[in-house]
Amino acid sequence: MNISFTKKQEEYISEQVASGEYQNNSEVIRDALRLHGIYREKVIQDLRKEIELGWDGPDSTMTMDQLIEAKKNP
Template identity: 80%
Template structure:
């Protein structure tokens, strides 16, 4: 597997290793992937919960245009 990083990302990874918390670059990347999975799973679960609340909630009399307008003005 070949992965390319930006200069800023390489610097960040190097700083993390330099703190001594990680032994090498691979540990930093593995930790980042693990945290990304946790974050993504939480976001997806939160979205599912909100969608379910919407489906199970009362019907609204507002139109889609009303909702969009309220977000632009709010």
């Protein structure tokens, strides 16, 4: 497997190893992937909850665009 990183990403990885929290670059990447999986699962769960609320809730007079905008700017 060949993976490319930006200079900024490489610097971040090196900083994490230099901090002593990780022993090598691979540990940083594995931890990042693990956290990404947790984040994605949380986003999916949150979306499912919102869909259930909408499905089970009362009809709205707002358009889909208005609903999306309202969620962006609570």
